[in-house]
Amino acid sequence: MKVGGTAYCSIWLEPDGRSVGIIDQTALPHRFVTLTLTDLAGICHAIRSMQVRGAPLIGAAAAYGMALALKADSSDAALEHAAAQLLATRPTAVNLRWAVEALRRMLAAMPEAKRAEAAYFRAEQIAEEDIAINRAIGSHGLKLIRAALARKQGQGPVNILTHCNAGWLATVDWGTALAPIFAAQAACVPVHVWVDETRPRNQGAFLTAWELQAAGVPHTVIADNAGGHLMRGGQVDLCFVGTDRTTACGDVANKIGTYLKALAAKDNGVPFYVCLPSPTIDWTIEAGEEIPIEERAGSEVSHIAGLTENGDVVSVRLTPAGSPVANPAFDVTPARLVSGLVTERGVAEASREGLLVLFPERAGAAA
C-alpha cells in the first residue's frame, strides 16, 4: 500500500540483502518511522515491543529473524537458540510458531553452509505467500460486501465494523479484515468503516484509522464501548475482524474485546466474519479454551502515549497511582458466534466440517 505516494510493505529485505526493514508501528499515527534490523535480538525486540504486530506479520518477521540469526552463526546450536528466542516473544499468534518451526525443520536437515541463504529464500517466500493469500481473502470478502449492498437495495454505503488492526500493517501487505475493504474501495463499492479504537493499545485508532485515511476510505473512530449501540440502531451491516489463532473447530482468538462484538452481532442479526490466512489455523487444537492468552504489562492500560498541542508525543498516566491493573491481550470467540471464516480459498462455515471442505488435505491430520 502507498504511504505519501511511495509503495510500502510492512517488512522488507534491505538493499544490502541481509538487513530487514520494518515500519515502527509504535510511532504511528503521529510519526512514520522505518527501522533497519540487523540481528536476531532486533527482531525479537520488534515483535515483543509490537514495533511489528499482527499474526501474519509476526510470522514473516520471525522467518526473517531466523535468517538473520543463521547469517551470523549457522550451527545447530544457533538454530535452536534462534527458534527458542523467537517462540518466547509472544504466545498467542500461531503464525509465529508455524513460521519458526517450518524454518527450523527445513534448516536442520541442510548442511550448515547452505542454511543462511535458504532461510532468506524461505522468509521472502513466506512474505510473498502472505501477500497472495491476503489478496485472495480480499476478493472473497468483497463478495460478502456486495451481498450486503444488495440486501440494502444498493443504498450504500455498506457499514462495516472492525476491531483492532487487521490491515496491511498487520500482514505483509493488503491485510486480512481490511483486505475486502481495500478491494471494495478499488471496485468503487461504497463502504464506511466503524473503527473500534481497541484499548489498551489503540491499534484501531492508531493504525486502522491511519491506514483507512491513507487509502481514502470513509471511516469513523469509536470507543470500543459503542459498537453494540450502533448495531442495535441498525448502523452496522457487517463485521470483519482478523484472528491470531483459529482452532480446527473454528473458535478464534483475536484482540481482547472481539468476543463482545461477536455477541452483539449475534444479538442483532449482523453477520460477523473472521478473515484469516490458513497459517493462522492451528489444526492441533479443538477448543478455543486451549489457546494460551497473553497477559501483557499493566502499564499498557494505566498509561497511554499521544500527541500534545506542541507536537510532542508524551506518555500520560490514566489510572490513580496504586490501583492495580490487569491486561489480557486476547479473547476467544466461539465458533457459534462466527458467521463465516474468510480464507484464501473462500468462505468456510466456522466448524471442523466447514474448514475441511476448503482444506480437505487436513482431514485426519487434526488432533
Next chain:
Amino acid sequence: MKVGGTAYCSIWLEPDGRSVGIIDQTALPHRFVTLTLTDLAGICHAIRSMQVRGAPLIGAAAAYGMALALKADSSDAALEHAAAQLLATRPTAVNLRWAVEALRRMLAAMPEAKRAEAAYFRAEQIAEEDIAINRAIGSHGLKLIRAALARKQGQGPVNILTHCNAGWLATVDWGTALAPIFAAQAACVPVHVWVDETRPRNQGAFLTAWELQAAGVPHTVIADNAGGHLMRGGQVDLCFVGTDRTTACGDVANKIGTYLKALAAKDNGVPFYVCLPSPTIDWTIEAGEEIPIEERAGSEVSHIAGLTENGDVVSVRLTPAGSPVANPAFDVTPARLVSGLVTERGVAEASREGLLVLFPERAGAAA
C-alpha cells in the same frame, strides 16, 4: 465518604447558606479540587462539562440550580428560564427532568417571596433523600453479594464487575452500584472489583478506582474490552451497574458499553444487576428505544487528559488528525439481559410486573 480523613458528600450547601459546593470531578483522579458555584450558569456549566455527573447527582445539582436562580430572581419568567436552561444541559438522565419539574411545579404555585427559601429546602431534601435511598440500595445489594459468596462455598472474594462510575461521586453519597460494595466492605464480606476503565471519559479508571482505593476496597482496573474474557474464565461472580434512566418495563439506559457486558454476563450465566434509586425510573415510557441518547463531542474520543511524569495534567491526541469520530454516550440494555433491579425498596424483576410489585402506587399511572 471520606477523602483524606475528611467526610465529604459530592454536593453541599456552603456555610453562606446560598452558594453550592461541589467536587470538580473532571480533575480526578490526579487532583482533588472543590468549587463553589454561585449562580445558575455555574450549575449548568458544571452539569454540561461533567464537573458533576451521575444521574442522581445531576438531579440534586439541578435542584440547587433552581434554588440559586430563584435566589437571584424569583419571578415566573426566571423560574421558567431556569427550568429550560437546566433541562437543556443533558438529555439522557431522567433524574434531571424529575428534579427540575418537581421544583417548577411546586414553586409556580407559591408566592414569589417564598420561592427561594422553598427551593433551597426542597433541594436539600432531595439530597438527603438520595443518601437514604442509596444506603437502602447498599443493604439490598449486600444480600446479593452474600448469596454469591454462599454459592462459592464461602471461598471469597466475590468478584464484582462494574462499568463507569456509579459510586458516591455519581450520587450525593454512597453511590448506587458501589453502595452494596461499600456495605460489603463495612460488613467484612470479602469483595474484589473489576473496574472497567469506561472509555471515552474513563469514569471507571478515573473515579471508581479512586473511590475504591480511598475506601480500601481491593480492585483491578481493566480495559472495557476485557470483561467478556474474564467472564468466560469464571473470574466474575456478579455485575453491578448504575443507570441514567429505566423504563417502566425495566429496560435501562446506562453508560455506553453496558449492553456489551450484559450480553457477556447472559452468555456466561453471570448475574447482572442494575442498581437504581426510584427517581431514575421513567414511568412514562415503555421501551428503551424511546430514551434519547446523548451524542457528545468527538474530542472526548480523539483526546484524553492524563498525568505526565512531571506531574502536569496534559491532554493528548490519540487519533490521526482528520479521522472522524463518533461518541454516543449511552446505550440501552434490554430487560431480558437484566437479572434484577436493585432499588431502595428491594430487588425487582426487570419487568413492568416486577417493578409494580415494589411500586404498586404506579399501577395505572404508566404510559
